[in-house]
Amino acid sequence: MSDVPPILLILIALKAGARIMDVYQTDFSVDAKSDASPVTEADGAAEEIILTELAKLSPDIPVVAEEAVSKGDVPETDKVFYLVDPLDGTREFISRNGEFTVNIALIEEGVPVTGVVYAPALGELFWGAKGKGAFRAAVKEGVIGSQEPIRVRSAPSAVTAIGSRSHGSAETEEWLKQYMVNDFVAAGSSLKFCRVAEGSADLYPRHGRTMEWDTAAGDAVLRAAGGLVTTLDGQPLTYGKRDRADATDFANPYFIAYGDQDLVGATVSA
Known part of the structure; x- marks a missing residue:
């Protein structure tokens, strides 16, 4: 498995989340992409940060990112690549309910082996890596709190x-x-x-x-x-x-x- 420590992806997600929150606190405008889905300044700004930082971290790993793909910029992908949604839940962002996230994932052989999900407005951070478990932590003013391991539960009868x-x-x-x-x-x-x-x-x-x-x-x-x-x-x-x-x-x-x-x-x- 590619040796990309989750903490490095977490730091990128935090940086992108901070930029999203800068926009969130303004009277931002909403545009429409070619598929009629909404897009804001925050989507592009966050993606630019993520792409820049991933290029520094993993220059040899291609990145498939939502806003770039919508503009026709689609890299060749092989066995290992990143998938990025800089602002998942744009409708939630627009309605200001806080339920939007920054998503960064590393894919190997078709399997998502490492993933980071950061909800900047809620101050919630989740991450996981194959064979290493999954975790969550609160984030306050850009600082990550104590990490807590998470695990799915046994399903109840209802x-x-x-x-x-x-x-x-x-x-x-x-x-x-x-x-x-x-x-x-x-x-x-x-x-x-x-x-x-x-x-x-x-x-x-x-x-x-x-x-x-x-x-x-x-x-x-x-x-x-x-x-x-x-x-x-x-x-x-x-x-x-x-x-x-x-x-x-x-x-x-x-x-x-x-x-x-x-x-x-x-x-x-x-």
Whole structure:
């Protein structure tokens, strides 16, 4: 596995998060990208910081970053590359509910092996690495507090599901009928993966469009915490998907994020 210490990616995420918060505290404007999704000054500014710092840290590892890809700047990718979403949850940023994140992930052989998720407005930081576990810490005024290991929980008989605050779907509601669901929690951005990773939710089903940079960092944290993200047919979600006749490069299929892996393919409904 590539030897990129998570702390170095964390420091980059903190720097990008600080720039995002500078914009967040202003009367920023909102533009639309070619796919009609919203974008702000913070997206581009944060990505510029991340790309600059990753080039210093890992000059030989290509970086696939959301805003660059939207402008047609797509590097060749091989077995190892970074996936970056500088501001995941732009709609949450615009609505000022705080549920937006900086996402940086390292991919090897299609697997997210290291991931950092930072929610600057909430002061929450999550990270994980394959074989090294997953962790969370509070961040106050740019300073990281004590780290705490996190782990998925064993699923109770009635599970807690979590889903998109901005992109819910009837398909998700139908899929969840196979389980006994005690509670459904709405949340924004990649924080949904982190809530499953820390054991405050059990399932995150996503029946809607996502891109690899939306999911990779949170996926890495969840896997490091003992969870798994699969396609609807139970296969692990993979990364670096390109040159497909039926899908855009780096587009994800629908997926399910599981805490307790015993839930994969199981039903716990009465």
